[in-house]
Amino acid sequence: MVLRDKGVLELDPTQVKYARSLARKAGRPVVNLAKRHTTVSVERATLRLAGLAGADHENVPWVNHLLDSVRAQVGLEHGVTTPVWDALIRGEAPDLLTLAQKAAGGAATFRQPEGKAATTARKQARSAVARGIRTIDAQRKTRDKLIARHGDPTQKPWIYLIVATGDIYEDIPQAQAAAREGADIIAVIRSTGQSLLDFVPEGATREGYAGTYATQENFRLMRAALDETSKQLGRYIRLTNYASGLCMPEIATLAGLERLDMMLNDSMYGILFRDINPIRTFVDQRFSRQIHARAGIIINTGEDNYLTTADAVEAAHTVTVSQLLNEYFAKEAGLADWQLGLGHAFEIDPSIADSFRLELAHALLARQLFPDAPLKWMPPTKHMTGDIFRGYLLDGFFNLAGAMTGQGILLVGMMTEAVVTPWISDRDLALQNVRYVLNAAGGLTEDFHPPRDGFIQKRARQVLADSIDLLDSIVGDSTTSDPPLLAAIADGTFGAMKRPATKGKGLDGVVRKAAAYDNPAIDLLETGETR
Template sequence: MSPTRPAPVLDLDPAVVRRARSLARKAAAPVVTIAQSHTTVSVERATLRLAGLAGADHERIPWVNHLVTAVRDEVGLEHGVTTPVYDALLRGEAPDLTTLAQMAASGNVSFRLPAGREAAAARRAAAKGVGAGLGRIDAARRTRERLVRRHGDPASTPWIYLIVATGDIYEDIPQAQAAAREGADVIAVIRSTGQSLLDYIPEGATREGFAGTYATQENFRLMRAALDDVSKELGRYVRLTNYASGLCMPEIAALAGMERLDMMLNDSMYGILFRDINPIRTFVDQRFSRQIHARAGIIINTGEDNYLTTADAVEAAHTVTVSQLLNERFAKEAGLEDWQLGLGHAFEINPEIPDSFRLELAHALLARQLFPDAPLKWMPPTKHMTGDIFRGYLLDGFFNLAGAMTGQGILLVGMMTEAVVTPFLSDRDLALQNVRYVMNAASGLTEDFHPPRDGFIQNRARQVLSEAVELLERIVADTDSAGDAPLLAAIADGTFGLMKRPADRGKGLDGVVRRADGYDNPAITALDAGVPAKAARR
């Protein structure tokens, strides 16, 4: 994606910007070290999914869950799951992964940690098996790039991002195609309520989601095929988004890569703050998932907009900037490039505040200028939508105008029925009309909008950046009291979104395992090595 890049319009001190990024790197570094020294049950399950293990038992519990649990109970996961699994296959315990998992579920197979030549043979076999899944991801990336060349991208930015989620994948498909025909460039299928807290991925096509549709491999495949059909019809490539977050973040990322999703919601702290998932579990899982996204050519969307639903959008504006800087650092360490960083921010200032629109412009311009090569994801008002659909429609128009004036990359369509009902198709059509009118009338304002050097907008942006640097300085300086990872202490203290999340608590902590010497995971080995862009696109 080539984001709209207005000429710099904020007189920011380059030294302050460099200082902010340097502090973000220092704050993130100990957390990266933790992620590199631990694994999780979901990382190990994702690795076996890359090797081709799929399917579920009669209760819809995936075979991969049964196999990882059996290995963990018998020999632990400290050395990785693949070595004992492929050792069992080489010893003739079962003819394939699926049969092995089925036998493990009933306790009819034994696992061990092999040594010497047997260990080397198991690792070679595992690398070959997992390599097939990575090859499938590479092929999906090449297919996307071929289809983009054939059908073309949207004629201009921002890309129009619209949510579809009825709970029934077979209802989602025609709604998604209709939305694309009405102008949507990105279709997001939000997940069923609570799926982020399931420690397994449901199997197959689903029709029973609640306020969303379950994220499954088959649902991914069905929706991607439907959008391919409408892309051909419209002559532009329509992108598909889902959520790589929660307790199965690495697995969902792997499935998304293999099924050619184009964007994934993937925030380094969202699951910690808003789903009470253990911080270490989250950081380990997000590093693996982002490495998958990097290889797959997937654009991530981060979740800074969520902070402003729990904290005040003016007082906490600097925490959004800090999170953006941290998300950028974690993403780049995992191999993502600038064009893949859909860093989040939102139009959530109380409209009753004097100069609220000017404040929104200052915050949006600050994000745009700090990350000039990133396709920023601009989120519509939700917190201050009252149920008055006429007021809401006007507020969404102001949001769209701010996006046009500040060169945002991905614009989520705001709904006037936000906080009232799940939007009808007619609501989406009216919302898209709002976007089209504003973009047709005002998209060129990025060339003309230059706030006065020392005016209200300039000074507000400088203030937010200065407060972000001060917060990062406090986080980094807290090493003595926080131990090795002061960012974890800041999260525990409620620094972000007013949510206090200690590192020794939270859902999924029991699924975190410290790696032993000799830990082996062929997916991580390949992903750590990196894949040159040319190789992935051949």
């Protein structure tokens, strides 16, 4: 249920409007910066849309080989596609894959064509990339048909369960079992460290640490398995993975091509928690979100992570600020409200007096600020001690807060958090906890109205006021030509992590566009065209 009633928290609509205007002011210079740059991953994603796939015997993708060869010979400031299709037209190779293979051996020559040659190359590149865009469009239509055929879950919030053993062939039966036990969304966590790889692994993978590698084949296998389970259960089971890290645009593209339904995609997570260069992240993020918008994919943002490194009470307003920024960046890239799985978490120290009331205030604030967004509510992790009985109770309180405040996506908490990677039996018990609470209290959104000027009302208004103050200070009177948001990130405003724009992983993969830069994928995504 969506809470629209102004009386729930009695927020001042003028304040809410002002907060959004400040988020736009903070975000717009970053978008302008992103538009002036491209990255190696944006260009590789474009080649993937044109059909280039596969890898050499050392698992180095052909898109990396081709991109690196073009960059070494002519640079990327004009985009990768024009010199690549010029080479094909000139007979360097009969097709894109062969050209990439020749480039890997140093046997292909590239140039930056001019005049009629450039026009012809761009036309053919657009035609090839458009085929990939049409595949994404077709996959979106297929999802819509399957949802119409099998039906959506009848109850909100959707139950989101993580499955990731490292072995895709073990993940599949576990995911299917989780769906049979009541999960509506299956999330396959990526193997630790994949976000720092500047290439996408190839094929079905059977080894991963604390997760399974995100690859196109793994996406295909899991989607096919969940389609089978959806048919059996009579409800469409959604699949989630992670479009973050140094290959964010490529993974987003593969997700669109293989019909994933949700993707972790936060505007600042990679900056703060993986030390990826801010400019690289914002350029990659914008392209990836344009892909998500076209594919009808719901994004999940990562504000919950801030509360693992900063205090959940003192830093509550930074979560709200990040949600407002994520909303702005997402809508600018073309995402609709129903695609904004904005994140927040149940991470207040339970030993604090009134901790549950504080959690309710924060959850209600998010729900009321973003009434049409399927908010992603994250379970306690920071204050799980290893006491499984205490953990199970805390997860029950988390589930109750989600039911009372109308959250859209509820990630299932595990009582063995901080002890072991959950066993299947742990997941079954956790799902029992969720089912009991939602069955017993799922309708509390109708009845729960905090009293006027009571504790919850006052706390929510204070967090909103603090958010406005922080946004005001970010926008401020910037003394540099850099976007003020980048300065705030460098100062450690979010998650207590200081990340300057001149440092971080992947900076060497950022390229400033030339005046004649061309990327047919961006053109097709921004215009909505198919050819």
